[in-house]
Amino acid sequence: MSPSDTTRADVLYTADLHGSRELYVESFALARRLGVRAVILGGDLAPHATVVEQRSFYQGFLIPLLREYRSEKDSAEIFYIMGNDDWSANLPVLQRAGIERFHHIHCTVRPFLDKTWIAGLGSVTLTPFALKDWERWEEGLGGPIRQEGFRSQADGSVHPFDFRGREWEEWIGRDLETIGKELTPERQPLVCAFHGPPHGTALDLIHGDAHVGSREVRKFLEKQRPLLSLHGHIHESPAVSGKFADRLGPTICVNPGQRMGSTLHAVWFRFDDLAGSLTHTLLGPATLDPPGT
Numbered sequence: 439m440s441p442s443d444t445t446r447a448d449v450l451y452t453a454d455l456h457g458s459r460e461l462y463v464e465s466f467a468l469a470r471r472l473g474v475r476a477v478i479l480g481g482d483l484a485p486h487a488t489v490v491e492q493r494s495f496y497q498g499f500l501i502p503l504l505r506e507y508r509s510e511k512d513s514a515e516i517f518y519i520m521g522n523d524d525w526s527a528n529l530p531v532l533q534r535a536g537i538e539r540f541h542h543i544h545c546t547v548r549p550f551l552d553k554t555w556i557a558g559l560g561s562v563t564l565t566p567f568a569l570k571d572w573e574r575w576e577e578g579l580g581g582p583i584r585q586e587g588f589r590s591q592a593d594g595s596v597h598p599f600d601f602r603g604r605e606w607e608e609w610i611g612r613d614l615e616t617i618g619k620e621l622t623p624e625r626q627p628l629v630c631a632f633h634g635p636p637h638g639t640a641l642d643l644i645h646g647d648a649h650v651g652s653r654e655v656r657k658f659l660e661k662q663r664p665l666l667s668l669h670g671h672i673h674e675s676p677a678v679s680g681k682f683a684d685r686l687g688p689t690i691c692v693n694p695g696q697r698m699g700s701t702l703h704a705v706w707f708r709f710d711d712l713a714g715s716l717t718h719t720l721l722g723p724a725t726l727d728p729p730g731t
Contacts, residue, residue, distance in 0.1 A: 444663050445471075445472060446472060446473050446538065446708070447473070447474050447706035447708055447715065447717075448474060448475050448476065448551055448552070448707065448708045448709050449474055449475070449477075449478060449551070449706065449707055450465070450469045450472060450476075450477050450478070450514070450704060450705075451477075451478045451480060451481030451520070451631070451668050451692065451694065451704060451705050451706070451707075452465050452478075452479065452480065452484045452694060452696075452702065452703065452704035452705075453479070453482060453633065453668075453669070453670025453671070453681065453693075453694065453696065454480070454481070454521070454671065454695075454696035454698070455479070455482065455483065456482050456483075456484070456485055456486060456696075457483070457484045457485025457486075457487070457492075457495050458485075459499060461696075461702050462499075462503060463503070463609075464499065464701070464702040465477070465702060465704060466474070466503070466507045468702065468719070469513075470506075470510075470516055471650045472706055473512070474514045474706065475514050475515065475551055476515045476516070476550065476551055477514045477515070477516045477517070478516075478517045478518070478556075478631050478668060478692035479516065479517070479518040479519070480518075480519060480521070480631050480633060480668055480669065480670045481518075481519045481520055481521025481522070481524070481560050481572075481633035481670055481671070482520075482521035482522065482523045482524060482633070482670065483496075483500065483518065483520060483524055484496065484500075484523070484524050484525075484528070484673070486523055487563075488525075489525045489527050489590050489594050489596060490594070492524065492525055493528045493531055493594070494722065496528060496531045496532060496535075497531060499531075501531075501532070501535045501537070502674040503514065504535070504537050504540060504565045505535075505537055508537055508538060508539065508540065510592065515539040515540075515541070516537075516539065516541065516581075517539045517541045517543050517548070517550075517556060517558070517631065518532075518540070518541070518542060518543070518553070518558075519542070519543060519544045519559065519560040519570060519631060519633055520544065520560045520571075520572060520633075521562070521571060521627060521633045521670065521671065522560075522562045522565060522567070522569065522571075522572045522573055522633065522671070523567070523657045524571070524572070524613060525569065525590045526571040526589075526590055527571075527582065527590035527591060527592060527593070527594045527595075528590075528594075529542065530541070530592070535542055537611075540652055540716070541583060542558075543556060543557065543558030543622040543631065544558045544559060544561075545558070545559065545561075545613050545617060546617070546620065547615045547617060547620040547625055547628075549619060550629055551709065552592055552709050553627075554627050554628065554629055554633060554665065554709070555625045555626065555627070555628050555629070555630075555663060556628070556629045556630070557617045557620070557621070557628060557629070557630050557631070557664075557718055558630075558631045558632070559613060559614070559617065559630070559632040559633065559634075559655075559717070560572045560633050561574045561613045561633070561634070562574070562610075562633055562634035562671055563572070563575075563576040563579055563583075563610060563634060563650075563651075563652050563654075564576070564583040564584065564585065564601065565581055565583065565584065566582040566583060567584065567586050567587070568584065568587035568588055569588060570587040570588060570589050570599045571589050571590055572600075572633070573587075574609060574610035574612075574613060575601055575604075575605040575606070575608045575609050575610065575656055575693050576609070576610050576611075576652060576653065577653075578653065585600060585601040585602055586598070586599065586600040586601070586602075587599055587600075595686045601670050607665065609654075610652060610654050610655075611654045612657045614631060614654055614655070617658075618655045618658070618662070621662060621712075626664040627663035627664070628662060628665060628667070629664060629665055629666045629667075630659065630662075630667040630668065631662045631667075631668045632655055632667060632668070632669055633669065633670055633671050634651060634652050634655060634669065634671045635651040635652070635655070635669035635670075635671060635672060635675070635691065635693050636651050636652060636653075636656035636659055636667070636669075636686060636691060637649055637650075637651035637652055637653045637655070637656045638651065638653075638656065639651065639656075639684045639686065639691060640676075640679035640680075640681040640682075640683075640684040641669055641675050641676075641679070641681075641682075641684055641691055641692070641693035641712060642672050642675060642693075643672070643674075643675045643678040643679045644672060644674060644675070644678065645674060645678060647678065650672065653711065656686065659686050659689050659691070660686055660687060663683070663687060663688055663689055663728075664689050665688075665689070665690070665712065666689065666690050666691075666692070666707075667686075667689055667690070667691045667692070668691075668692050668705075669691065669692065669693040670693060670694070670695075670696065671693075672693060672695075673696045674695065675693050675697055675708060676693060676694065676703075676718075676721065677695060677697075681720050681723055681725070682694050682695060682705065682724065683705075683716060683724035683725075683726055684726075685726060685727060685729065687729070687731050688729050690713060690716065690724075690726065692705055692716070692724075694718060694719075701719065701720060702719050703718070703719060703720060704719045705718050705719070705724075706710045706718060713726050
């Protein structure tokens with residue numbers, strides 16, 4: 439769904455671009471057309487590749503693209519997290535790029551727009567894949583998972599890693615507790631950008647109608663009751679459930695999905711009419727039940 443010339447928005451959110459140059463260019467072109475004040479990149483930034491290849495993508499494409507965009511008059515502030523397909527060894531490449539108003543928000547709470555705050559979480563529960571930098575343990579995981587794999591170090595090296603015997607030191611709840619400790623009554627209302635979606639919603643369904651989201655993320659959202667929670671990770675969920683937005687109590691939760699090789703999956707919204715303005719690039723306006731139903 440293309441925005442009309444009169445459409446304006448406060449925020450553009452997308453995730454799971456996986457190094458697609460076309461989707462990045464499309465994202466920032468859309469940010470310009472909408473006149474947004476913030477862009478949120480919700481993880482899985484780089485192509486599925488080695489540490490060195492991902493670093494080359496950041497240095498050769500993404501950082502120059504972001505610098506060019508941020509040099510423009512009235513360009514938006516950018517907030518980002520990495521995702522489970524991004525080697526964490528390359529995070530310093532982004533953090534040291536010297537791009538103004540470009541914020542890594544994993545496990546922290548920062549001022550956002552219109553007196554709101556934003557919290558980020560790149561961590562997800564275990565997957566069937568080998569890259570384990572951003573994966574965390576959770577009890578009761580369903581679906582296929584892999585406990586052993588590889589983690590990267592700050593020097594760019596990659597080493598075998600196994601969750602067995604270290605489940606609780608690697609528990610996803612620890613990351614959520616870190617965020618919770620930063621939340622005070624003054625740091626409200628809250629927007630969350632968590633790569634993995636909450637369990638048992640329209641946002642965490644894979645083919646076969648299995649829910650593979652995080653129960654701990656769901657508990658956090660039910661306790662903290664943020665205004666909005668933005669997710670990704672489960673690319674096919676909107677196609678399986680037929681919805682890119684759902685509610686957990688008063689919280690509007692979103693997963694735009696992403697079909698690689700197709701048109702950009704992203705959402706935009708305004709704070710003055712969050713539920714009414716929430717719109718998907720392909721699926722159009724959100725259909726949400728009233729709060730409490």
